[in-house]
Amino acid sequence: MSDTADTRTGAVMAAIRRKMTSRALLPGDKLPSIRRFAETMGVSPSTVVEAYDRLAADGVIRARPGSGFYVSGSLPPLAVAQVGPRLDRAIDPFWVSRQSLEAGPDMLKPGCGWLPADWMPQAAIRRALRRLPHADDSTLTDYASPQGSPALRALLARQCAQDGLPVGPDQVLLTGSGTQALDLIGRFLLRPGDVALVDDPCYFNFQALLRAHQIRIVSVPMTSDGPDPVLFAQALADHRPRVYLTNSALHNPTGATLSPQTAHRVLTLAAAHDVVIVEDDIFRDYEPTPSPRLTVLDGLERVIRVGSFSKTLSASFRCGSIVARRDWIEALTDLQIATNFGGPSPLATDLIATALSDGGHRKHLDGLIRRLSRARRAALDRLDSLGVQPWLAPRGGFYLWCRLPDGRDAAALARAALRDSVIFAPGNVFSVAQTAGGFMRFNAAHMTDPRVYEVLARLLRAPPETLTPAD
Amino acid sequence: MSDTADTRTGAVMAAIRRKMTSRALLPGDKLPSIRRFAETMGVSPSTVVEAYDRLAADGVIRARPGSGFYVSGSLPPLAVAQVGPRLDRAIDPFWVSRQSLEAGPDMLKPGCGWLPADWMPQAAIRRALRRLPHADDSTLTDYASPQGSPALRALLARQCAQDGLPVGPDQVLLTGSGTQALDLIGRFLLRPGDVALVDDPCYFNFQALLRAHQIRIVSVPMTSDGPDPVLFAQALADHRPRVYLTNSALHNPTGATLSPQTAHRVLTLAAAHDVVIVEDDIFRDYEPTPSPRLTVLDGLERVIRVGSFSKTLSASFRCGSIVARRDWIEALTDLQIATNFGGPSPLATDLIATALSDGGHRKHLDGLIRRLSRARRAALDRLDSLGVQPWLAPRGGFYLWCRLPDGRDAAALARAALRDSVIFAPGNVFSVAQTAGGFMRFNAAHMTDPRVYEVLARLLRAPPETLTPAD
Numbered sequence: 001m002s003d004t005a006d007t008r009t010g011a012v013m014a015a016i017r018r019k020m021t022s023r024a025l026l027p028g029d030k031l032p033s034i035r036r037f038a039e040t041m042g043v044s045p046s047t048v049v050e051a052y053d054r055l056a057a058d059g060v061i062r063a064r065p066g067s068g069f070y071v072s073g074s075l076p077p078l079a080v081a082q083v084g085p086r087l088d089r090a091i092d093p094f095w096v097s098r099q100s101l102e103a104g105p106d107m108l109k110p111g112c113g114w115l116p117a118d119w120m121p122q123a124a125i126r127r128a129l130r131r132l133p134h135a136d137d138s139t140l141t142d143y144a145s146p147q148g149s150p151a152l153r154a155l156l157a158r159q160c161a162q163d164g165l166p167v168g169p170d171q172v173l174l175t176g177s178g179t180q181a182l183d184l185i186g187r188f189l190l191r192p193g194d195v196a197l198v199d200d201p202c203y204f205n206f207q208a209l210l211r212a213h214q215i216r217i218v219s220v221p222m223t224s225d226g227p228d229p230v231l232f233a234q235a236l237a238d239h240r241p242r243v244y245l246t247n248s249a250l251h252n253p254t255g256a257t258l259s260p261q262t263a264h265r266v267l268t269l270a271a272a273h274d275v276v277i278v279e280d281d282i283f284r285d286y287e288p289t290p291s292p293r294l295t296v297l298d299g300l301e302r303v304i305r306v307g308s309f310s311k312t313l314s315a316s317f318r319c320g321s322i323v324a325r326r327d328w329i330e331a332l333t334d335l336q337i338a339t340n341f342g343g344p345s346p347l348a349t350d351l352i353a354t355a356l357s358d359g360g361h362r363k364h365l366d367g368l369i370r371r372l373s374r375a376r377r378a379a380l381d382r383l384d385s386l387g388v389q390p391w392l393a394p395r396g397g398f399y400l401w402c403r404l405p406d407g408r409d410a411a412a413l414a415r416a417a418l419r420d421s422v423i424f425a426p427g428n429v430f431s432v433a434q435t436a437g438g439f440m441r442f443n444a445a446h447m448t449d450p451r452v453y454e455v456l457a458r459l460l461r462a463p464p465e466t467l468t469p470a471d
Numbered sequence: 472m473s474d475t476a477d478t479r480t481g482a483v484m485a486a487i488r489r490k491m492t493s494r495a496l497l498p499g500d501k502l503p504s505i506r507r508f509a510e511t512m513g514v515s516p517s518t519v520v521e522a523y524d525r526l527a528a529d530g531v532i533r534a535r536p537g538s539g540f541y542v543s544g545s546l547p548p549l550a551v552a553q554v555g556p557r558l559d560r561a562i563d564p565f566w567v568s569r570q571s572l573e574a575g576p577d578m579l580k581p582g583c584g585w586l587p588a589d590w591m592p593q594a595a596i597r598r599a600l601r602r603l604p605h606a607d608d609s610t611l612t613d614y615a616s617p618q619g620s621p622a623l624r625a626l627l628a629r630q631c632a633q634d635g636l637p638v639g640p641d642q643v644l645l646t647g648s649g650t651q652a653l654d655l656i657g658r659f660l661l662r663p664g665d666v667a668l669v670d671d672p673c674y675f676n677f678q679a680l681l682r683a684h685q686i687r688i689v690s691v692p693m694t695s696d697g698p699d700p701v702l703f704a705q706a707l708a709d710h711r712p713r714v715y716l717t718n719s720a721l722h723n724p725t726g727a728t729l730s731p732q733t734a735h736r737v738l739t740l741a742a743a744h745d746v747v748i749v750e751d752d753i754f755r756d757y758e759p760t761p762s763p764r765l766t767v768l769d770g771l772e773r774v775i776r777v778g779s780f781s782k783t784l785s786a787s788f789r790c791g792s793i794v795a796r797r798d799w800i801e802a803l804t805d806l807q808i809a810t811n812f813g814g815p816s817p818l819a820t821d822l823i824a825t826a827l828s829d830g831g832h833r834k835h836l837d838g839l840i841r842r843l844s845r846a847r848r849a850a851l852d853r854l855d856s857l858g859v860q861p862w863l864a865p866r867g868g869f870y871l872w873c874r875l876p877d878g879r880d881a882a883a884l885a886r887a888a889l890r891d892s893v894i895f896a897p898g899n900v901f902s903v904a905q906t907a908g909g910f911m912r913f914n915a916a917h918m919t920d921p922r923v924y925e926v927l928a929r930l931l932r933a934p935p936e937t938l939t940p941a942d
Contacts, residue, residue: 017641020801058639059771059796072798097808101617117608125611126604133600137588140596141785146572168529170488176647176789179812187683192663208809212658300530310812314612318647318789318816326531327543330491337568338679341650341781345789348816 008043012051015041017060020071031061031069093204093429100423110446111414111425113203113252114315115398119371119445121355121364125314128354132347139350144342146333148174149349155356156307156321165296165323173329174343175336178282178308178320179205182245184332185278185304185322186213187339189243197241197275199227201401201430201439203252206245219432222251224392225259232266236273243276248293248305250283253430253441254401255394263292270302277303285312285365286372286396300325309352312365319344319352372398372444379447386457391439400442401427405460409467410440413459416467420455479514483522486512488531491542502532502540564675564900571894581917582885582896584674584723585786586869590842590916592826592835596785599825603818610821615813617804619645620820626827627778627792636767636794644800645814646807649753649779649791650676653716655803655810656749656775656793657684660714668712668746670698672872672901672910674723677716690903693725695863697733700740707744714747719764719776721754724901724912725872726865734763741773748774756783756836757843757867771796780823783836790815790823843869843915850918857928862910871913872898876931880938881911884930887938891926 019025031037034052038045052069055061061069100112147153153169160167175181190196192214198206200219210217218239220227227246235241244266250257258266270277279294284307295305305323322332336343355361379400380390387405394400404410410426417424427439446452459467490496502508505523509516523540526532532540571583618624624640631638646652661667663685669677671690681688689710691698698717706712715737721728729737741748750765755778766776776794793803807814826832850871851861858876865871875881881897888895898910917923930938 020798060798072796094805094808097812098617098805101614101808101813114614117612120608120612122608122611129600129604129611132603133597137591137593139787140593140600141588141591141787143572143585143781143786146569176651177811177813179810180647183810205809205812212806212809310614315614316610316612316817318813318819325543326488326529327491334565334569335683337565337572338676338683339650339654340648341568341676342572342648342789345816345819346787348789348818 008047009050009054012037012041012043012048013055016051016055020060025071029071030067031071033068093207096204096423096425096429097208099418103423107421107423108446108449108452109423110442110452111423111440112443112446113398113425114311114443115368115445119368120314121312121358121361124355124358124360124364125351127358128351131354132351135347135350139346142346144174144344144346144349146337146342147172147329148343149346149353151353152319152349153321155353156323160295160305160323163290163293163296165293165299167300167323171300171323171326171329173322173324173332173336174349175320175322176340176344177318178280178306178310179209180340181306181308181320181322182206182209182278182280183212184335184339185243185306186210186215188328188332188335189276190215194243195239195241197232197235197239197244198432199246199251200433201253201427201436202245202432203247203280204425204429207432210245217432221435222254222256223262224254224256226251226256226262227266229262229265229269233269236269236275240273241275243278244270245278246280246294247283248279248281248295249287249291250394250397250399252283253399253425254391255397255399256392257287257291257395258294260292263294263297267294267297267303275302278306279303280306282306282308282311283397286369286398288369288396295323304328312368313352313355317344317348317352319348369396372396375444375447376400379442379444382447382453383442386453386460388440388456388460398443398445400444400447402440402442404438404440407438408460409437409464411437412464412467413456414440416459416462417455420451422452422455424456479518480521480525483508483512483514483519484526487522487526491531496542500542501538502542504539564678567675567894567896567900568679570889574894578892578894579917579920579923580894581913581923582894582911583914583917584869584896585782585914586839586916590839591785592783592829592832595826595829595831595835596822598829599822602825603822606818606821610817613817615645615815615817615820617808617813618643618800619814620817620824622824623790623820624792626824627794631766631776631794634761634764634767636764636770638771638794642771642794642797642800644793644795644803644807645820646791646793647811647815648789649751649777649781650680651811652777652779652791652793653677653680653749653751654683655806656777657681657686658810659799659803659806660747661686665714666710666712668703668706668710668715669903670717670722671904672724672898672907673716673903674718674751675896675900678903681716688903692906693722693727694733695725695727696730697722697727698737700733700736703737704740707740707746711744712746714749715741716749717751717765718754719750719752719766720758720762721865721868721870723754724870724896725862726868726870727863728758728762728866729765731763734765734768738765738768738774746773749777750774751777753777753779753782754868757840757869759840759867766794775799783839784823784826788815788819788823790819840867843867846915846918847871850913850915853918853924854913857924857931859911859927859931869914869916871915871918873911873913875909875911878909879931880908880935882908883935883938884927885911887930887933888926891922893923893926895927 034048038048153172156172157169195216199222220232220235295303307321388402391401414424414426425441427436505519509519533543624643627643628640666687670693691703691706766774778792859873862872885895885897896912898907
């Protein structure tokens with residue numbers, strides 16, 4: 001049912017829908033009373049009645065006689081209830097994803113996790129696209145082979161060999177995305193109630209994903225060299241996790257790099273406790289020099305590598321990868337057929353293979369690395385003048401993990417910034433143990449607009465009690 | 472580790488790997504003894520020793536001292552163990568998928584579930600591809616918005632309206648495929664141990680998918696008008712399923728069409744027992760005239776529609792859809808972000824929207840329907856001469872659900888046909904209750920090569936005991 005008929009009624013309906021999208025209202029929540037919302041919206045109560053009635057007719061809300069209106073849906077106990085905590089909308093790991101993905105072009109996204117479109121290798125992609133109309137019929141309309149494009153798998157196998165890990169293309173599975181790779185692995189390895197270990201802080205979607213699997217999550221504090229080895233040993237002994245999930249190359253969000261000593265200790269401990277390690281290699285192209293890889297030290301006995309092309313080539317193409325021992329790849333391939341009838345589009349893998357072989361690709365990456373280096377330096381300078389300090393200065397990548405001055409609360413600041421059309425990523429969305437309330441992750445590639453610093457400066461100066469939640 | 476060094480050793484290794492791919496060997500299975508496999512392969516035992524040692528070094532197999540070699544991997548109790556039964560490789564629902572998806576161009580696939588590439592709208596797709604290099608930067612590299620392309624969602628909303636179901640684009644979620652849509656819904660609605668109801672027979676991947684969710688599956692026999700209403704009522708009362716999963720338009724594999732009376736009874740019973748219905752609309756474009764839709768009668772109170780572009784436009788593009796009540800769409804959208812960071816590629820949805828608006832599309836569909844009609848008639852004639860009879864003559868679509876003569880066993884025949892490079896789909900892969908041992912599903916679009924009938928004829932004449940499993 002469309003919202004066209006009456007503009008005021010439509011505006012009220014749209015406001016309620018926005019509250020649901022921003023998760024200010026979740027299924028089962030009570031809507032504002034008719035009188036109160038009429039005041040808030042500056043319309044007559046009858047307009048709100050009309051709007052609520054139409055939302056009820058759509059099934060979006062339900063009237064409970066004598067009680068008011070409630071958002072529809074008894075949330076099943078699965079997935080969604082665990083995708084993110086309901087405690088506080090701004091620290092919901094989900095909130096940052098949804099806001100960033102839905103943001104219109106007028107919104108600034110220093111909290112998002114990807115590069116602006118114009119930083120990506122657009123020219124190489126357009127060149128690759130021009131070849132597509134000449135692809136054979138099968139590439140245009142057939143399902144992919146179960147493990148995916150042999151050419152792209154061979155490329156990834158060569159990449160592993162260059163890292164010091166000789167694998168065959170049959171140990172590579174192409175997936176619909178890096179996230180989907182993690183999801184498949186989760187379904188393969190984990191049962192509800194199992195324990196997973198992550199870093200504190202860690203990429204927020206690890207949390208949302210593990211919650212969707214009803215996994216109990218414990219965390220180990222990061223140091224500048226990787227997870228704290230002593231606390232890592234303790235976490236393994238105390239909680240007996242089935243899996244440890246981490247980044248290689250450049251840690252998200254801290255930018256830290258695993259040291260050889262920590263890598264070796266982590267692997268030794270994992271072997272002693274029969275823990276599987278999943279190493280998300282998504283930022284490999286951004287490190288200036290190679291750093292230790294758990295997959296390489298381990299030789300794929302108990303470590304699985306996940307990769308993606310979303311951060312260096314295109315997030316639109318939807319292609320990720322898993323490198324693992326052959327028998328696990330076989331099982332994961334079956335699981336991907338059962339749940340998605342295959343992996344990435346043959347068109348997409350064709351495009352990726354072509355773009356990666358493009359003569360300009362290496363040059364583009366080198367230019368990107370330099371550009372990011374300048375962007376990080378410029379952002380750190382501006383942030384420093386506001387009293388915002390990095391936890392460490394990263395060797396590469398987009399993220400700056402910074403502490404706000406004067407014990408300011410990042411979540412409150414992020415909520416307030418929404419009203420200024422700026423989306424920040426407050427620290428606690430990255431922290432299962434909620435230890436990062438005073439931190440923020442900034443994406444240096446989205447810190448070039450002066451408005452980011454204007455809004456940040458103003459909110460850092462505002463008395464904390466004035467930072468009320470956005471409506 | 473590559474298989475290049477010694478050709479004979481490589482051949483032995485490849486043969487073992489093929490057994491694993493075809494699931495003749497699963498994790499934990501014992502490999503043939505060295506002596507026996509040397510005889511089978513016509514090589515010296517030392518060659519087999521070398522091959523087994525190298526496979527062990529790859530981690531693919533493990534030696535158990537005093538016992539022999541075993542395929543590596545303790546299969547976790549999840550997913551894979553339930554993706555398909557181990558009883559008999561040919562009735563494993565998975566076997567048909569894997570064989571068909573991996574089949575080289577020399578293999579004939581009368582058992583597969585899609586059209587040959589040259590039947591698909593190649594010209595319109597190439598025209599749409601030519602426009603892509605001119606798309607904006609964002610389409611080429613950005614993540615999709617959470618629900619996906621507004622234009623494509625509006626198109627699907629209009630399609631629903633034409634069916635008699637007025638919905639807004641906000642009630643549509645674009646997914647990575649029709650299968651992934653079903654998978655998301657499964658994760659949203661179902662917990663391990665829940666019961667799901669399907670038709671007998673039903674699309675085999677429904678089984679594989681439900682097993683991956685550890686769902687108990689019960690079935691209701693199909694009639695030519697839809698599920699048997701009396702048995703449907705009984706199944707609901709006896710088993711209390713959470714969900715009923717079925718096709719609309721043209722049933723897979725029988726080709727049957729839901730009658731208005733059965734539709735109404737099914738919906739009434741579902742409401743009385745609080746069962747959610749998932750209606751897979753994937754063959755909508757193939758019906759000559761519209762037939763009842765449970766979503767339309769229900770108005771999205773408890774029915775969810777799943778769609779896909781894989782059968783009429785392209786299986787390469789990877790795009791499916793869910794139409795449902797708004798609060799469920801919201802939750803499914805969140806779940807898709809957590810598990811895949813979004814739905815289909817913006818490039819893919821752009822292509823689809825363009826190709827669907829192509830002036831030639833309606834004409835192509837009409838031509839396709841006529842071509843399929845001729846193909847079904849021709850196939851039925853040839854099959855009739857072999858004593859193979861259809862259960863019913865379908866109004867449209869590709870499938871012919873047929874009984875073999877003389878009580879022949881379809882699974883044995885399908886296994887033997889592999890040796891002749893023909894992939895058939897034996898009836899019991901479609902039947903949870905295993906009632907279809909004498910049936911086969913033929914895809915009329917893959918029945919034009921005379922070799923299909925030669926192989927079928929020969930195997931139907933061969934004494935049953937001679938149909939030994941392919942090695």
